[in-house]
Amino acid sequence: xxxxxxxxxxxxxxxxxxxxxxxxxxxxxxxxxxxxxxxxxxxxxxxxxxxxxxxxxxxxxxxxxxxxxxxxxxxxxxxxxxxxxxxxxxxxxxxxxxxxxxxxxxxxxxxxxxxxxxxxxxxxxxxxxxxxxxxxxxxxxxxxx
Amino acid sequence: xxxxxxxxxxxxxxxxxxxxxxxxxxxxxxxxxxxxxxxxxxxxxxxxxxxxxxxxxxxxxxxxxxxxxxxxxxxxxxxxxxxxxxxxxxxxxxxxxxxxx
Numbered sequence: 001x002x003x004x005x006x007x008x009x010x011x012x013x014x015x016x017x018x019x020x021x022x023x024x025x026x027x028x029x030x031x032x033x034x035x036x037x038x039x040x041x042x043x044x045x046x047x048x049x050x051x052x053x054x055x056x057x058x059x060x061x062x063x064x065x066x067x068x069x070x071x072x073x074x075x076x077x078x079x080x081x082x083x084x085x086x087x088x089x090x091x092x093x094x095x096x097x098x099x100x101x102x103x104x105x106x107x108x109x110x111x112x113x114x115x116x117x118x119x120x121x122x123x124x125x126x127x128x129x130x131x132x133x134x135x136x137x138x139x140x141x142x143x144x145x
Numbered sequence: 146x147x148x149x150x151x152x153x154x155x156x157x158x159x160x161x162x163x164x165x166x167x168x169x170x171x172x173x174x175x176x177x178x179x180x181x182x183x184x185x186x187x188x189x190x191x192x193x194x195x196x197x198x199x200x201x202x203x204x205x206x207x208x209x210x211x212x213x214x215x216x217x218x219x220x221x222x223x224x225x226x227x228x229x230x231x232x233x234x235x236x237x238x239x240x241x242x243x244x245x246x
Contacts, residue, residue, distance in 0.1 A: 015168035022166075022198070040198075040229040047200040051167045106174070106205035110237055114201050117236055 002073040005031065010066045013058040013083070021050045021067060028069050029077065034140050041118035042077055042138060048111040049081040049134045055102060057085025057132055075140040079119075084131035091124050147195075148173055150180050157186040162195035165203040177210050185217045194225035203230070204237040211243050222246060 007028050011017040022043045029039055046067075053065045063085055070078040088094045094101075095116075100109035116122045119136040126132040146163040159177060163169065181189065191207070193199075211221040222244045226234060234245060 015166075015171075018166045018168050019164060037229065043198065044200050044229075044233065047166055047198075051200065051202065055167060106170070106202075106209045108201045108204040108208065108237060110201040110204055113236060114233065118232075 001076065003070050004073060005071045006068065007070075008066070008068045010064050013054045013061070013063045013065055013085075015051075015054055017065070018047055018050050018054070021065075022047050024067070025069055025079070028071070032071055032075060032077070032140055033143065034077075038138070038140050042079070045115045045118045045136055045138075046079060046081070048114045049079070049136070052111050052134070053081055053083035053085065053132065055105070055107065056088075057083035059086060061085075072137075075143065077138045077140065079136045080133060082131065082133045087128040087130050088124070088126040088132055089128055091126050095124065146172065148176050150176070152180075152184055152186060155186060156188040156190070157184060158190045158192060160192045160195070162197075164198035165196060165206065166198070166200055167202040170202045170206045174206060174209065177206075178213060181210065181213050181217060181219070185219065186214070187219050188222065189214055189219060190222045190224050192224045193227070193230060196227065196230060199226075199230045199233055201233065201237070204233065204239060207234075207239060207243060220244075 025046045026043055050065055066082045068080040072078055093099055095112040097113045098109040100107040119138045121137040123135045146169040148161055150159045214221050224246050
């Protein structure tokens, strides 16, 4: 699949950057003229992935969250969110709806459910002690032009 | 992120505005809990009409406040969520424990 455009950025694991990541993705997506719903879906999925990296990957420690956003041919949006945090021991369990390791922080355990519902494809690669990479794709509705 | 809480005849309305994510939920949680514990309302309505974004952090915020209100003998309602916020609420199954109007 051909990459039409790409943006890469990195941010420290500060919770204030959750909104910053959404803003960058929104700005990048305007070139594809998405519907309000498509934009909202991607923004929500990105927010979940970045929050996971900050809350669970780094657990209050300092680290970098790296993001890659691509517009692919066929009006597909590709997003990769990578952290070099603690990693996930059991990815399958982490992806179960309502499973959370941080109930005291009122994490609902729905992050991965939201990502998989609002995007077309979701893949999670993780290594304990090395970090986690979340990759998501969503095909936008065809355009007239 | 804005919050304005008013109380009348045992019922409270919390008008929220802006975006709810993990970052902003912390402040909202503190303000809402302080009000609930002090005033112990029978009913609290959280007005989501001016909320422009919410991820699953909002679900945690709602579940936590609903639990606290129940412990204080009250209940929670969610009013006026935008369609894209309704989708997150639906996915969470919150409709089973909190009334959404």
